[in-house]
Amino acid sequence: MFQILSIKGTINFLRHAVPISILSLVLVLGSLTSLATNGINWGLDFTGGTVVELEFSSPSDLEALRAELSSVETDGAVVQNFGSSRDVLVRLPVKEGVATDTQVSQVMDAALKFDPQVVQKRVEVVGPQIGKELAEQGGLAVLVALICILIYVSFRFEWRLALGSVAALAHDVIITLGVFSLLQLDFDLTVLAGVLTVVGYSLNDTIVVFDRIRENFLKIRKGEPEEIVNTSITQTMSRTIITTGTTLVVVVALFLKGGTMIHGFATALLMGIFVGTFSSIYVASFLAVKLGINREHMMPVEIEKEGADQDALMP
Known part of the structure; x- marks a missing residue:
């Protein structure tokens, strides 16, 4: 009964994955182009x-x-x-x-x-020297966070899912930085804190989807990987809508009424919430499917009991 209800009640999110992934690729390339040509408008925290x-x-x-x-x-x-x-x-x-x-x-x-x-x-x-050190340490913090996340998700789930989650996080960070570069908004320590918050928010959303994908691969015996992923996304969609909606209420309030001091922080969060929500589906999950994720990859490793080989030889 569980299997029938899960598959029949599924929304085919991945049906639009290809055009949306192409759009994401265009946004990432545009952001990288803007970062290479316009650079980032560093605030006084970094420039001195x-x-x-x-x-x-x-x-x-x-x-x-x-x-x-x-x-x-x-x-x-x-x-x-x-x-x-x-x-x-x-x-x-x-x-x-x-x-x-x-x-x-x-x-x-x-x-x-x-x-x-x-x-x-x-x-x-x-001083400008202190500002340069802050910029280097901030970039290093983002890089170390991505590496630690890659290692964590590889141990927690599977390397195909790990690559998908890190690709989604890089996607979110690059597009957020691209918006700041394109609009030449001040990038100070509060914005850096916002970018790191986006990393944590996007990862949390991705982990929830991945956890349900792993459960459904073990519970639903019949079904293609794409169907299992669609079912998992459908089952977690209500949670995503509630979490994103309540977070947006707070972030929009900060953006409109928080004042100039945290305007950059609120802008980074606002961008990160939007791109992070759809990257969990159309970047992380879709990439895992394209990398060939299947039920066998989700099965727990069987540990051979001590003396099992001797028992097998006994008449």
């Missing part, structure tokens, strides 16, 4: 610069303050609220031949024009 935190006596006009910081020394300054409408964070890029004290003084002169009672709360300087 100066951060000045100001406290105004009344809500500040950020647009007017940005317009005031248009001199050569402060060109490219990022002005944003920090916590409340009276607290302002000014992020200044490194300028060759311009001292940090000069930049800070110009920021204070511009702020005093709007509020004579403005208070300079802190000044932090991030």
Whole structure:
């Protein structure tokens, strides 16, 4: 009865796998092209610069303050609220031949024009060497995460599924980075945290599907691998919709109302949720099918009991 209901109630997701996989390939190649030509718009966390935190006596006009910081020394300054409408964070890029004290003084002169009672709360300087180390360590963190995931899934499931999961994760990360490169959005440490969160979210979704695939290969004796995969995806779809829907509610709220400080983090998560959901089906699962996954690969390895060969020789 279980076998009949599982196969009959299946939605043929993989019927559209080829065109969607081609679309994914185009998106990945486009992202790689953008990364190679446009690069990434690294934030001050990676390039180095100066951060000045100001406290105004009344809500500040950020647009007017940005317009005031248009001199050569402060060109490219990022002005944003920090916590409340009276607290302002000014992020200044490194300028060759311009001292940090000069930049800070110009920021204070511009702020005093709007509020004579403005208070300079802190000044932090991030050197370019530290920023370079952060970029290298961040990229290394993503690479190590992918390698550890490949090893984990190989032991937990099977190497064909492991390759599919890592391909899906690489797909999600590359497309997310491609969007930031194409739109030239600031890439800072919060965005890096968002990318790593996307890796974890996408992996969780893929593991749920793979776990059901393994169960169904053992339970459903009749059926082609593609049918088993379609059945597994269908059975986990309600869970995927609920998880994705509730996560999207939070991420959209952060994207719209979270403020500038976590806007990049929310953008990375928003992109990662969309691409991660369909990559679990049309990248990870479809690649495993194309690599020839079948029921025999899911069977547990039989361990020969001690003395079994001697028992077989006994009359």
